[in-house]
Amino acid sequence: MPQKPSVPKGTRDFLPDEMAGRNHIFDTIRTVFDLYGYVPVETPAMENLSSLLGKYGEEGDKLLFRILNSGDFMGKLNEEDRGSGDSGRLANMICDRGLRYDLTVPFARFVVQHRNELTFPFKRYQIQPVWRADRPQKGRYREFYQCDVDVIGSDSLLNEVEHAIIIDDVFVRLGINVVIKLNNRKILTGIAGMIGQQDKLTAMTVAMDKLDKIGLDEVCGEMQEKGISPDAIAKLKPIIGMTGSNSGKLEELASLFEEDGPGREGTREMKEVLDMLSLLEIKNKVEFDVALARGLNYYTGTIFEVKAADVEMGSICGGGRYDDLTGVFGLEGLSGVGISFGADRIYDVLVQTGGFPTAVSASTYLMFVNFGQKEAEACLPLLEKLRKSGISAELYPDSVKLKKQMQYANNRNITFVALIGEEEAREKTVTVKNMKTGSQETFPQDEIPKYMGIKS
């Protein structure tokens, strides 16, 4: 009984044409990461659940893919656990591992584990898939690639500046216009304190983050629902609705905070980052946005979010500073900052903007037609010679009709087809046809590399 083949919800296959586009993205990002002095690492697809749970907030825990233990895991449970019907509780007992949800938390684990083998500040990049049991939508997948760069073991705001430049550099190279939004968690903390709602910080920021989407009134409405007093909302409204230049907004904001509080510190940091950035030639728009919050709750300082300027898509890059992510793994006082590029969304953006380079994916440059065992054998030394000189070449594997072999070459965008039939084999010649122009010529086999050299 043949079953209809399929892949799990939210996952995808990638065909060669798509891979060309994806590799273009990965190559560009990797080139930039290398250029700024970051080194690559990889970590396993699965982590111990204990490393993952509790790092992303309640929502994150729900979206973790859990891996069922091997062996007789049910036999080890007592009656009460087995029959409890509490699937959440049961899952915790029969799953010890899970698929990673992002690259930052595994990296924190990695840093603590290998601290004695690393040189700090440690600048690493990591390009690997992550998994989230989210409900799929446009630009939202259950398996997708993140491209992370992080510096760990340095408090300097130079790192934030560097990451902003990396963002700009990557998107300029990819030909995507973006808006780089910046904020600082300390500013948000300061605001919450100022309006007397420290305990409602999360509810406040979650609501504020929706400003772009639902507008000021709706944001205020949501905050009211979440139990923030009307008094506090009234104070908050002018802050959220603040407009003007980055420095103007910052100054206005700073004046509202008390001298030594986190709010003042946040504005000071933000100003420093923006001032340094103004010394550089950033092509994309950099915007200080008080309403930017970001969900992951381990961020403590600067936060980043990048959106495509010309396409409606969620954020295509995001990140921030986390002061104590390694603390939970037993290494205190190590601050890090990092950003993550979402390769799959970037791909979707490029598809929509038509931004992929037009060059067709390079495949074989020259193909030998197969006229039979003997003739094919005459091609082998030539194949070898071409490949050694860096020309990608292949021999059609089966001795089938010429028409079919030509069609194959045509479909695969192969530039040259070389024919060594009975006559050519006898005369030690080869006929090379240029598939783009349709012209062909016959010459001694020795001259193939020369011919290719001239033509390439």
Next chain:
RNA sequence: GUGGUCGUAGCUCAGUAGGUUAGAGCGUCAGAUUGUGGCUCUGAAGGUCGCCGGUUCGAAUCCGGUCUUCCACCCCA
């Protein structure tokens, strides 16, 4: 996780008052053209109409469930 939506040939889609053999374009394959692709012409293959069940004499069509797609919420890359 909540609400909605989609699913017909490899691809893009037609096809309902429920009624014989479910169609088109593109692609594929074969031939016209025995050593020459793209263009043209001719022909062919290819479908349990997502899956399971129900209503009916009869279901691609109506109903229920399920899976998938896409969308909103939630959250995020």
